[in-house]
Amino acid sequence: MPGEISGSPVLAARSLCLERGGRELFRDLSFDICGGQLWQIEGANGAGKTSLLRILCGLSRYGFGGRVERRAPLLYLGHQSALKALLTPRENLALHVSGDGRYAGHQIESALARVGLYGYEDVASHTLSAGQHRRVNLARLLLSDAALWLLDEPFTAIDKAGVQELQALLGSHVAGGGAVVMTSHQALDVPCDVRYLNLGAGQRA
């Protein structure tokens, strides 16, 4: 549970370096991410934000220097929605490949209702819009009890009200002792401190 590990690092990165196409994206990047912290990774397009997140969550295993220690279950939301168009939102959540499933039917219903998909539980996902696909993924945030969230551009395709709700959700996750690492180009309006990791400068800002 998020509350118990508050204070101790849930993820430790040691001297990460990455080179892509002959260009050094970052070098000697070390940081500890603890429960109760929200980190925003900043940088221009192509600065290596997504690459860094993929290294942190463990999808990239080779081709970078340094070490990453993960000490808590994590939830990663990437650019792609990972939704099956042929399944309904309810089925997508109940049969999700990430394995953090086993939710009761009413849990899924209330999570979908909270992300504004009430009434869309049982329609095929290919009839939903891109923003609604993102919202189904946000329902995973509500259902999951992972302490560490790694979010790649979570605000993409989400409407203004949805952005407000998501920021509130991030705030309450952090207040509950969880940790969030996210990339975004917008300024955050969350009820907690935001730590910035600026990749353009190559070090912590």
Add this chain to the structure above:
Amino acid sequence: MQFCARLLRRQLLLAVRRPLEIGNPLLFFAMVVALFPLGLGPSPDTLAGFAPGVLWITALLSNLLTSDGVFRSDFEDGSLEQLLLAPQPLFLSVLAYIGAHWLTTGLLLAVVSPLFALMLNLPVQGIAALVASLLVGTAVLSLVGGIGAALTVGLKRGGMLISLLILPLYMPVLIFGSAAVQAAVGGLPVAPYLAILGAMLCLAIALAPLAMAAGLRISIDA
């Protein structure tokens, strides 16, 4: 285990929602079997002699046709990333994927194969051996094909490469599969051939998921 059952259900549900993909290999099987009397001449005796090999080669090709897609759609929509991050062992997850693939291709093919066997005038005593050898053999083919699929899923056009990668590994299955049917037709014992196919299946179940898991990690990393 519960997680595996959930993945299996997901894959089967996806397959059922797209019935054409289940039907395609069977249609392919029917079409290719229909080509042989045209090419070899319609004499029933000639066809009966070639039937075990023809049926097995066709089954192998229709399996090859579908194995490219085992992980493809999951790769394209990002589900594969989530699968790799799941706390469950990838070994069991890919077994569930392959299990679903076999249920929707190999099993169905084995079930309808007697019909095609009769079309090619295969002697009746060979039919039980054909079904049994296809049941076991296509499971091996699915597992081996999964390795090729995992390695080529990141490539835009992996179709040709996957054939080159896995066809050599299909050969032993073809040899013992068609030999089992020929033995049955000739009145010889079938059990040794099926036992060897069973041994191949055990080996494939033990080793193929390891190769698939490694292949998927490489494909996602690239």
